Amino acid sequence: xxxxxxxxxxxxxxxxxxxxxxxxxxxxxxxxxxxxxxxxxxxxxxxxxxxxxxxxxxxxxxxxxxxxxxxxxxxxxxxxxxxxxxxxxxxxxxxxxxxxxxxxxxxxxxxxxxxxxxxxxxxxxxxxxxxxxxxxxxxxxxxxxxxxxxxxxxxxxxxxxxxxxxxxxxxxxxxxxxxxxxxxxxxxxxxxxxxxxxxxxxxx
Amino acid sequence: xxxxxxxxxxxxxxxxxxxxxxxxxxxxxxxxxxxxxxxxxxxxxxxxxxxxxxxxxxxxxxxxxxxxxxxxxxxxxxxxxxxxxxxxxxxxxxxxxxxxxxxxxxxxxxxxxxxxxxxxxxxxxxxxxx
Numbered sequence: 519x520x521x522x523x524x525x526x527x528x529x530x531x532x533x534x535x536x537x538x539x540x541x542x543x544x545x546x547x548x549x550x551x552x553x554x555x556x557x558x559x560x561x562x563x564x565x566x567x568x569x570x571x572x573x574x575x576x577x578x579x580x581x582x583x584x585x586x587x588x589x590x591x592x593x594x595x596x597x598x599x600x601x602x603x604x605x606x607x608x609x610x611x612x613x614x615x616x617x618x619x620x621x622x623x624x625x626x627x628x629x630x631x632x633x634x635x636x637x638x639x640x641x642x643x644x645x646x647x648x649x650x651x652x653x654x655x656x657x658x659x660x661x662x663x664x665x666x667x668x669x670x671x672x673x674x675x676x677x678x679x680x681x682x683x684x685x686x687x688x689x690x691x692x693x694x695x696x697x698x699x700x701x702x703x704x705x706x707x708x709x710x711x712x713x714x715x716x717x718x719x720x721x722x
Numbered sequence: 723x724x725x726x727x728x729x730x731x732x733x734x735x736x737x738x739x740x741x742x743x744x745x746x747x748x749x750x751x752x753x754x755x756x757x758x759x760x761x762x763x764x765x766x767x768x769x770x771x772x773x774x775x776x777x778x779x780x781x782x783x784x785x786x787x788x789x790x791x792x793x794x795x796x797x798x799x800x801x802x803x804x805x806x807x808x809x810x811x812x813x814x815x816x817x818x819x820x821x822x823x824x825x826x827x828x829x830x831x832x833x834x835x836x837x838x839x840x841x842x843x844x845x846x847x848x849x850x851x852x
Contacts, residue, residue, distance in 0.1 A: 521770065527785035528766035529794070534759045534784075536797040542752050544804050552811055559818060601744040608740065 553594050553650045560646065561587045564639050572632050578623040579636055586616065587643060597647055599655030816843040 564584060567573070573580050590597075620640070627633045652658040726734075765781055784790060820841065827834050840846060 523782060523785035524766050524769045525785075526787055526790040527762060527781040528770075530784040530790035531759055531763040531766060533790065533793040533797045534762070537793065537800060538755055538759055540797065540800045540804060542755075545800075548804060548807055548811065552807070555811060555814055555818070559814075562818060596741065598744060598748060600747050601740060604740045604744055604747075 549650065549654060550595055553597070553646070554591050556646045556650075557587055557591045557594065557643070560639065560642055561591070567635065567639075572629075572635065573627065577627065579620065579627050582616070582620045582623055583636060583639060586620070590643065590647065597651055599651045599658050602651040603655070603657070813842040813844065817841045 561584060564580070564587070568575055568580050575581075624633050624636050627636065652662050762780060762784060765778070766785075769778065769781060784793070820843070824834075824836070838846065
């Protein structure tokens, strides 16, 4: 084989080793740190929200949510795209007791605004996790892109269908109105009323 | 300790299985890729020594100038990207933690002096050399 090819192949092998190091060691750690940072930020925002007297630090809805965020921060290294793919493909049953208990605790909060805010914190937590797992896999990124394109097409079709339906309805209304107005409806109405009056008079 | 129900034990078993399977797959992919890379390096050296191997086909692919240059660019750009993202993460952490440190220190020393740096710990725009 041509020695230039071989030297390039050797050079490419070193570069591949570097890419491997970047992907599997450096970026992997960075992504984990970044996930924890975002969860810490969320926990900080939740703390600030409770500190603003919106909800007591002793309320179970606050305490359970904070505990769940703490667990996610601690076990963040276990949230990988492979794990997500396995859970999705194997349809693994999920023990939803902690979430169910938290939802029940939220229902005991008096203010509807606070309840909504706590649910928003919970949704944000899920969004952070899902984004982390999806961006960690080429397959999931491709599926997200495909989902995005399909969703956009569906929205476009729905909106076009709605707009088209609206235009057709307006057209039919105009057509019907112009058709109806070709008939002497008012004269017929007047005649009917007059005939009615005459009949009443005759009866009297 | 309260006795766990059968359903709970089932959940735990499935969760453990998935966790272990994910770990096996991830480790396989990680070290599998490393083995392939070392194999290419080894085959290249062997080829330079004049011995042809069945890996020559693979070497022809990664030995293509455009492909080897693309991989090199990927490595370089990835390194720069990694550095930039690490810097952002460090500054995000400063922005998150610094206000709390200031808050606690000001409780003990209300006259506490400050560097006057922005919240992310960067140089103030007006302090840059003209």
